[in-house]
Amino acid sequence: MGQPIIHFEIMGKDAVKLQKFYAELFNWQIGEALPDMGFYGMVDGASSGIAGGIGQEPEGKARVTNYVQVPDLQATLDRAVAMGGKVVMPPMEIPGVVTMAQFADPDGNLMGLIKG
Numbered sequence: 001m002g003q004p005i006i007h008f009e010i011m012g013k014d015a016v017k018l019q020k021f022y023a024e025l026f027n028w029q030i031g032e033a034l035p036d037m038g039f040y041g042m043v044d045g046a047s048s049g050i051a052g053g054i055g056q057e058p059e060g061k062a063r064v065t066n067y068v069q070v071p072d073l074q075a076t077l078d079r080a081v082a083m084g085g086k087v088v089m090p091p092m093e094i095p096g097v098v099t100m101a102q103f104a105d106p107d108g109n110l111m112g113l114i115k116g
Contacts, residue, residue, distance in 0.1 A: 007052055007067035008050060008064065009065045011054070011055050011056065011064075015040065016033050028048045029048075031044070040055035067112035073099065074091055085103045085105050089102040091115075
């Protein structure tokens with residue numbers, strides 16, 4: 001088996017509205033929208049099949065991002081760049097929560113990485 005997708009994000013201009021939409025449409029259980037974190041609400045993986053989050057982008061730009069678990073963030077970013085991708089966010093740690101990074105593939109699609 002390859003490296004698994006372990007998290008998704010749905011981001012837009014009104015996080016609370018998006019959270020309500022997906023909770024009602026798919027019966028997802030979504031945690032409280034946290035103002036300090038862009039009104040980000042965690043989607044319970046038991047209700048959606050995979051853990052995720054729904055939040056608000058500062059510019060209001062809508063996007064969906066999948067996060068793949070990899071053993072070495074920088075090595076994966078280096079390989080993506082060598083294959084035509086671009087680093088969007090270098091490795092960063094949210095202490096006690098997650099270490100993550102993001103890149104764009106050659107067509108500009110955003111992908112996330114989570115250290116696993």
